[in-house]
Amino acid sequence: MNKFTKLGLFAILLATVVFSSCKKEYESIESTDDAAIQAYLKKNNLNFDKDPTKGYYFKINTQGTGSKVANQDSVYYTYTFKTLSGQVFFQSTDLMIPGNYLGYTDRFTFNQQQFLLTPVREVLSKLNRGGKATLIMPSYMVFGKNGLSALNIASNENVIVDLGLYLESKRHEIDELEINKLISNNNLTLTKDPSRARYSIITPGTGTDAINLNSTIVANYTLRTLDGVVVPQPAQITDVLSNLFKGWQLILPGRVTAGGKLRLILPSDLANGMPLDFDIEIVSVTN
CATH class of the missing domain: 3.10.50.40 (Chitinase A; domain 3)
Structure with missing residues (x-):
């Protein structure tokens, strides 16, 4: 038997020993x-x-x-x-x-x-x-x-x-469970809009320009997911209301003006695909 044959047999034997050892260890763990x-x-x-x-x-x-x-x-x-x-x-x-x-x-x-x-x-x-x-x-x-x-x-x-x-199978049903749980956990008193948005007007504001979809608003706001995690955002936004969240478009007009503050909780279809919790302060309104 030449040297290379001996080396080949040794390699095969070593691999067999290692494989057997690993297999035994696995079986032992099982x-x-x-x-x-x-x-x-x-x-x-x-x-x-x-x-x-x-x-x-x-x-x-x-x-x-x-x-x-x-x-x-x-x-x-x-x-x-x-x-x-x-x-x-x-x-x-x-x-x-x-x-x-x-x-x-x-x-x-x-x-x-x-x-x-x-x-x-x-x-x-x-x-x-x-x-x-x-x-x-x-x-x-x-x-x-x-x-x-x-x-x-x-x-x-x-x-x-x-x-x-969950027994519920639709996103809007789960939204309701999550939002109601947030309200219950924190003993919140909020008004439920027919759109399923919840809001609390802290102060309506003293501005004379009524907000409509074409209004340019400047707003300070904090955005959270329902578990309380703050979503990093610019502290202030300036834009036409029709460009902003659908829930803002439905709730802000007729309820607040410049200087107004509110808390607003939106279901996923009125936010960006997931329920969101806002603190909003309207700084100014331009029509």
Whole structure:
């Protein structure tokens, strides 16, 4: 046997050893994860089903009274990610309800890293609209041996996800849920316009020029998403009202003049595609 043949055989043997070692490590992690999940279920007296091919666990808590959904259907949903110890590290909010096609509900971004969590979509697909479920994913399906230190997720951490589908399927229905939740959370007293905009006139102003769609207005304003995050904008805007938000066009005329102040909450169809919360001060009006 020449030197090159010996080297070739050695390389093949080394690759086989490395591959076998990696396979054993993977199988060991699978076994360790499964044992930890089963111990958690036993300790908490929980009964979950196990997916026979992929190995995650799930429980349908409420089937839901709405329609079944398929990958091409638009859905609004909730999620709360936590460790087996109960540490919540990522969750949706009922002020910014996530919506997508069901087929894309398995895409998540944690700490600017993208993850494909197929079990989330698969469990959601088992529900009717209005349903709720709990999913337990083994660590190798989520963050693996690296964990995610930015979220305080340790190596080989199994993950629980509480999931739900909203019964509502239309954007305007979700707008109402979100806006009503904001009003309730903050004990706000607002007037609801037929357009579904909500407003509170703090002071109507003392200007003599009535605002109309052709008025040039100068306004100071603060813009927030419904979860309270301020959207960076110029502090002051000067423009013809007909060029501004549809909700401004509907609410400002006849209600405020120069010097007027109001709070205005707009549904997505009167804003820029998502509900928005404004504090507005009219500095001047020119007709």
